[in-house]
Amino acid sequence: MNRAASKEDTLHWTYDGKNGYIGQTKWYTLKNSQCGGKRQSPIDIQTNKLVLMKSLEIEYKGYYKPLRNPYVENNGHTVQLMSSDKKNLPMITGSALDNQVYKFVQAHFHWGVRNGFGSEHKINGRAFALELHLVHVNTKYKTLEEALGNPDGLAVLAVLYKVSRKINPYIRPLMRNTAKVTYSLERKAIREPIVLRNLLPPKPKPFMKYYGSLTTPPCSEVVTWIVFRDIASIGIKQENVFRQKRGEVIDEKTGKFKRIGNNFRTVNDLNGRKVYISSS
Ligand SMILES: [Zn+2]
Numbered sequence: 001m002n003r004a005a006s007k008e009d010t011l012h013w014t015y016d017g018k019n020g021y022i023g024q025t026k027w028y029t030l031k032n033s034q035c036g037g038k039r040q041s042p043i044d045i046q047t048n049k050l051v052l053m054k055s056l057e058i059e060y061k062g063y064y065k066p067l068r069n070p071y072v073e074n075n076g077h078t079v080q081l082m083s084s085d086k087k088n089l090p091m092i093t094g095s096a097l098d099n100q101v102y103k104f105v106q107a108h109f110h111w112g113v114r115n116g117f118g119s120e121h122k123i124n125g126r127a128f129a130l131e132l133h134l135v136h137v138n139t140k141y142k143t144l145e146e147a148l149g150n151p152d153g154l155a156v157l158a159v160l161y162k163v164s165r166k167i168n169p170y171i172r173p174l175m176r177n178t179a180k181v182t183y184s185l186e187r188k189a190i191r192e193p194i195v196l197r198n199l200l201p202p203k204p205k206p207f208m209k210y211y212g213s214l215t216t217p218p219c220s221e222v223v224t225w226i227v228f229r230d231i232a233s234i235g236i237k238q239e240n241v242f243r244q245k246r247g248e249v250i251d252e253k254t255g256k257f258k259r260i261g262n263n264f265r266t267v268n269d270l271n272g273r274k275v276y277i278s279s280s
Pocket residue numbers: 001002108109110133215
């Protein structure tokens with residue numbers, strides 16, 4: 001996932017570490033970083049090692065109606081969907097989230113420059129073209145900063161997408177607006193309805209759960225991860241919209257901002273952690 005980036009963070013780190021930036025193999029050296037910790041994300045999920053836990057459930061509130069005052073923003077590392085209405089945000093709760101109540105903060109994407117990679121999580125060693133993260137903060141904390149200091153601070157729903165020849169009509173309104181935020185810090189209010197359920201895969205169950213971290217610096221170990229087992233699909237033309245996005249790194253040859261491309265972190269050791277799966 002990618003937390004709301006402050007200007008200072010965006011100046012220091014990138015994924016590839018080129019042009020004098022700090023790349024992911026060195027993220028652990030950043031200030032207040034937990035990137036070298038033992039509960040890091042993403043991971044490669046081995047389906048033959050999943051632990052079945054039939055009691056795992058997620059309750060969705062506000063996921064079936066349009067998000068109020070939605071907008072998209074290019075933050076230089078990804079494209080982010082947010083709501084400027086801080087009062088009526090969608091929520092998730094339930095046993096899968098240890099009965100804590102989490103409210104929606106933002107959703108954003110990780111992608112690759114080609115179809116065979118781009119996702120952060122892998123399943124049995126396989127990566128997917130795109131991964132969506134729906135980030136939620138535990139409502140028992142007053143601020144995002146406070147949540148980032150607690151092991152149950154955040155919950156993230158992760159959706160893996162594979163590329164298809166057919167466009168996905170459910171994500172069309174989001175993609176139309178994503179096409180309009182090419183450069184870093186560009187923002188666009190969305191006039192069409194955005195329903196979060198439409199961004200999830202067709203089958204919301206089964207899902208997998210484990211305890212991990214943010215996947216961008218400072219890699220705080222505060223995230224309850226939910227990864228859907230069903231794989232969603234995105235049209236190749238829609239996927240290419242992401243590949244046009246430009247970040248804050250300037251290409252020395254052309255003098256233009258470089259494309260974001262390959263904004264995913266590599267997988268981390270489980271270090272003894274268990275990954276659970278819900279019933280179907
Ligand atoms: Zn992310």
